[in-house]
Amino acid sequence: MTSRPPHPPTRPAARDVSRRAFLAAIAAGGAAIGLAGCTVISGGAVAADQQGIRLSKDPAPGRAHVVEMYNIWGGTLGNAWVLLAELYEQSQSHTGVRVTYAPLSGNTQIRLQTAIAAGTPPDLAFCTPEEYPQFAGYGVVTRLDGYMRKAGLTEQDYAPAVWKQMTATDGIWAHPVLVDVNFPLFWNKLVFADAGLDPEAPPKTIDELDRFSDAILKKDGRRVTRIGTIPWDYYGFSNSMFTLGFAFGGKFMSDDNQVATPDDDNIVQGLQWMCDYAKKVGGASQLAVTAPSQTLPSIASGNVGMAPMTTTDSSNVFKQGDKAKVELGAALFPYAEGLGKPGGATWLGGYDLFIPKESTEHDAAWDFLQFATTSDAGTEANFENATLLPGYTESPVLDEFRKDPTVAVYREGLLAARNIRPTIPVASTYATALDVAVSSAIYGQTTPERALKSVAAQVNSALDEFRKEHP
Template sequence: MRISRRQALRTIGGAAGLAALPGCTVVEGEPPDSTQGLSKKAAPGRRTTITFYSLFGGVDGQGWVDLATRFEAVQDEIGVEVVYAPTTGQGEQQKLLVSIAAGDPPDLAMVIPFQVPQWAELGIMTDLTDLARGAGLTERDFLPAVWQGMRWKDRVWQLQWDVDPNFPFYWNKQLFAECGLDPGRPPRTITEVDELSAEITQVGRQGASRVGTVPWQVAGFANAAFTWGFAFGGTFVDPETGQVTPDDEHVVAAVDWMAGYARSLGGADRLNVAPPTLQMNPFGYGAMGMAALGPRSVKQILEARPDFSYGSTLLPYQPPGADRPGAGTWIGGWGAFIPSEAKHPEAAWEFLRWFAATPEGTLAEFETVNYPPGYLKSPAMERMRSDGILRPSYDAMLAATNIKPSLPETNYFSQQLEIHVARAVYGEVSAREAMRVVKENTRREAERFKNQMGL
C-alpha cells in the first residue's frame, strides 16, 4: 500500500518521540557532536547490497556500523550500507517516513514494538511470519513479552533485538541506615514502600529535602502510569473489545497514589533533593531512598560516585490487584522491520535474523551496540546474569509479562497519559477525572483512525 507523504507524516510521525521516552534506552543518550562514524558504505563485491537506516547517534550509532561490518565478515553474499537517519527534535523518524511515502524505503529500519499495529494496518511493513517459520523461530525462542510485541493479529511483523525491562527497583542502603532502617531489607509491596518513605521523607520550608521515593519520575508520566498501573494489577486494554481502559480501578488507584505522594510534599514542584542542573539521575545525589531505574542511570551514578551504596530488587507490587514482586515490570525496547516496498527483503531478513535471533548475531549486537537481546538462546543472557550492573535488569526481564498496549492508537494513548497523569500529579484534576479524559480522547482517536483506514 502506497501512502502519501502527508498521510505518513501526520499518521505515524506525530507521537513517536513522546512514545519513545519510556522505556526506550536510546533516549538516555545525547545528540552526537559529529555524525562521523555513524554511516558506512557496503562492502564491495557482494551479490546483494541492502540499505539499513540507523537512528542512533554517539557510541550506539557507531556500534551499528561495527555490527554491520561484523555481519559482512561472517558471510560474503550481502553488503550492508548503514545510513544515519536520526529522529527529529520531536522524535519522528522523518527520513524513514518520507522514504516510505515516496515509495523508496530502506531495506531495514527501526520500530518501537507498540507501533507495530498502526504501521501494519497502514501497510508499510512486510509480514515476516513465513520467514520466521522457515527459520524455525517460535515463541519458545523469545521472552514472552517480546513475542507479544513482535506480533499483531497472529502475524509476525518485526524482530525485537533490544529488550528494555521497566523497571528494576533500587534502594539507597546508606540512607536507609541513616534513617534507622534495615539496609538489607528492601520493600516487597507498595505498602512497604509507603512505610519506608514515611521514615525517610523530610519536608521543610524550602520543600522536600529528603524523600522516600518520587513515583512519577519514571522516564515520564506515561511510563510512570504504565509501571505503577501494572504494579497495582491494572489493565490498560479490554481484551474482548480491544479498547483502552485507563479508568481501570487499579490504574486509577496507581495514579492517585502518585498524586498522593506529590500532595504529601506540598506539591510536585516542592522537591529539593538534587541540583537544578542534573548531572545524573536524582537518586544518585543521596537524598532519595528508593527509585525505579534503568542500568544506564545506575552506571552513570557509579561513574560519578563509585562508593554509592545501593541494593536492587524486583519492582514492588500492590495487592489485591497484583500478587508478586515484579508483576508491574513491562518490556520496552526496539525492534527492526522490513518496509513493504523494500527492494531486497530476503537479504534484509538474513541480516535482521542474524542480529536479532541467532546466538552469534545477538552476542555481536550485545558487544557492539550493547543492548540486551530478547532471544533466549543468546550467550548475552549469561553475560547479563553475571554482570553486577545488568543483573537487576536480567532479573526484571525474566519476571516481566507486560508490554504497552498493542493497538493502532497506542502512540496517541501514551501522549494522553503523559499530559493528564501530569495534571493529576500536579493537583489540577483528580486521578479518576484524568483517566476518564484519557479514555474518552483515545477512544475518539481510535475511531478516527479506523474511519480513515476503512477498518
C-alpha cells in the first residue's frame, strides 16, 4: 500500500479568487463539472411519443422569492422534478420554482459550468457525491452546515455510508437527493435451474459465485454463449473494480481520506480474481451472450446467470423482460471469505443538490432542497414518480421500498452499506485511471499489481497538484 505524508483536509479556495480560479480551470479543461465515469443512474432521453413529459417549468406567479434549479435529467426522471417543484409550490405561498432543462453535453454540465464561471448560476444544481469536494475546492458552493443545524438534521437521520459521503471534507457542501445502491446481485432463476443449481439460492461468497459460474458456462467452440456473470462489465471497468475491491475487503482511500490506495493488497486480489475469471472463460473478447438489438440489460437475454443492476435497469427487466427467459431473484453482492464481510461489497453513489455560492436565493433554495430531500411529501413524490431512494432514513419511503419485492434489496443495501466511492477533488481522475488500468489488466496487457500502482501514482499526483493550487 502506498505510504505518504499526511495532508490537511480538503478545504475551499479563498472566496475572493474562487470564480477567477474556476474560470481559469474551465479554460484549461481542468474543471470536471460533469459526471465523468461516476454515475450509473440514467434518466433516459425524451421520446417523441412520451406525452405529458415536461423537463422545464416557469415559477408560480406572485411569489416573494423565486429559485431556479437546473434539471439535467430527461424522460420520466426529468419530469419527476417538474412535478416535485409544483408540489412544493402548492405546499407554501412564499417561493416559486423555475426548473430549467440543462442537459449534459457528453458527461459535462456545460450550461452549469458556464453560468458559475460567469457569476450567474442557478440557485440549485445537481452533482455526484464525488464531485462536491472539487466544487468546494474552487469555492463555488455554499456551505450547508448551518442550515443542517437549524433544521435539526444530524448523523442519526442518515444511512451510515450516506453520512460518510456528506462529511468526507471539512464541511457539508451538498445534500443527497437520490442514493444509488451499488450493487445488488440479481440472478436468473431459470438459468440456475437449467444449470442444475438451486434457483432459490444465490451465491453468498465469491467462491460460490465462481462455482455457480462454472456450472452455468456454455461455449460454442471458443465463443461463450452463456456465462455466470461478467465481472468486468458492472457498469464499466471502474465501477466493477469498486465492487470487487470492496468485496475483497479493500480500501480505495486512506482512513483520513487524503491518500488514494487502489494498490491496496485486497484490491489487487480483487482485480486478480477478475482477470482469472476472464481467462477461465476464454477471454473477455469471446462473449456472444446478447443480441445486438437487445436494449434491456444482458441478464434479460437468458444467457447471463447473475448481474448487478440499478433500480432503473432492474425495474425495466421486471416489467419488460421475457418471462420465458428471465425470472429474477435479488440479494446483496457476495464477499470474499477471509477478506471481505457480508454486505461489504455494497457501496453508494447517486446524486446531490448543492447551492452555488453566487446564487441569489440561498435561504429559499435551502427550503426547497430540504422539502425535496427530507420531507415526507417530497421524498414520497420522488419515489412515486421516479423510484428515487433517499439517503434520509426517516422518510416513510423506506417502508415502501421494504414492501415492494422488486426494490426491497435496495433498501437493504442502503442500510447495510459502509463503503463509498472516493470522495475527493480529483474523483473523475480516479475513475478514468481505473477504467484504463482495469481494462488493460483484463485484456492481459499488464498485471493487476502494475495496473493499480499506476492508478495510485496518477491519482495521488493529481491530488498533490490540486492541493498546491488550492491550499
